[in-house]
Amino acid sequence: MTEASAGKSRSIAPIPSLSRQRLADQIADVLREQMLTGTLQPGDPIHERDASEALGVSRTPLREAILILEAEGLVETSPARSPIVANPSLEELSDLLLVQANLEALAGELACAKATDEDIAEIRDLFQRMVDTNDDPDTVGFFKTDMAFHEAIVRATGNQPLIKTHQQYNSRLWRARYMSSRTRMGRIETMRDHGDIIRHLENRDAPATAEILRRHLLQAIANITRILRTERPDTAS
Amino acid sequence: MTEASAGKSRSIAPIPSLSRQRLADQIADVLREQMLTGTLQPGDPIHERDASEALGVSRTPLREAILILEAEGLVETSPARSPIVANPSLEELSDLLLVQANLEALAGELACAKATDEDIAEIRDLFQRMVDTNDDPDTVGFFKTDMAFHEAIVRATGNQPLIKTHQQYNSRLWRARYMSSRTRMGRIETMRDHGDIIRHLENRDAPATAEILRRHLLQAIANITRILRTERPDTAS
DNA sequence: ACTCGTTATTAGGCATACCATATTAACGCG
């Protein structure tokens, strides 16, 4: 027993709210992680009974987790079918990136006005880490730093709805952008653009920061289009 | 038989899509409507047992509906508390509107390139309806047309993620924007701006359309700020 | 042999029953 068994004596532990997270949220986290690692791949069905048994939980919270992921656009449900992991078409990815480009442009603009020096220092640290690990073969680690860099910029705006929306778009774009980043040109472009971004940000040059971020994301559309065109020449309805 | 496989010739009416909808979705629709009409007001708790009984459903789909609305930001949940109808602070409304302004600016830009003539005709019809009903005391009807006008522009882009995100932001902003539109100045400004918007849209002038839409929404921030400052001088953390 | 119909199995949707915990009120002690 830790502290929560008998009487609730003066709340010694200030961390109860974290462990008190809903099971559905925890399950959603696990499923998200499995989508990232590839344990769950686009198009894979998620059977209620199988998945709940595999995770050691009952069907109810599993169903609720599916609801959460559905709202985020990570799974798709059909009336009498098992929910399936979203498998966005090229058109949908393009649409998502177009919106994301503008969200990040807005974020860059706001960040120039609102970011503290500590925020910018953190962003620069993330950039530095990317430079340091540029030759590292760990593509996942490099990419996660890439994502963290962008998220840090958005977080520096302090605009909660923007942060949340941006995060959800990132979740849906994770796989596509990861594939895009694995190309050699992807890394080179990323490094150059990120250098420009942090420079404009430190200069508090809002228009320039917004524009480079928009271009950076729009470039991703071209990259992903090229990759998907070769991998799956059609399937985009 | 015609379409109903089993022998249930009770109702031949083609309402399968409606009855086929998940109960949770229907409940979420009802709750959203109640938030719009004021039956549910910001801060009101939604007790699982009471609400499910009142709607004649069990707690399970009611809980699922809550999850849907929570993902949309319309209700907020705390670990051991009944979920409550979201009561966004002025700061949060401002943040939401700032993002929405940029989403609509993007939509206007895209619509200039992608909207069909029929799309634009529909948007003009909505504008005309606003002009016709300008003297109408039915503030809700007028406001709904206002919202429909903006949504039609976004829909004309054909960008599904953008449409969905815009719709969710509108849901969260509904009440605040409705209050804003009830002021006389609100209507006058709305009419003038909408006239400019449809004009630029018909000229396919993307930069102008984007800019007027952004300004239109940013103006709403000022309006709402003024209203809330008088109604509830604080409560904004 | 092929096609259509019927049945069985499977899986998701909903309801209900159970459990754990937080909050509040009442009682007792200081």
Added chain:
DNA sequence: CGCGTTAATATGGTATGCCTAATAACGAGT
């Protein structure tokens, strides 16, 4: 009289069982 402790109650969280619908396989009839 006030504060602390404890117990009761209410509420959200979780598990499970039943119901309905879709699908696939098998059998019969042409």
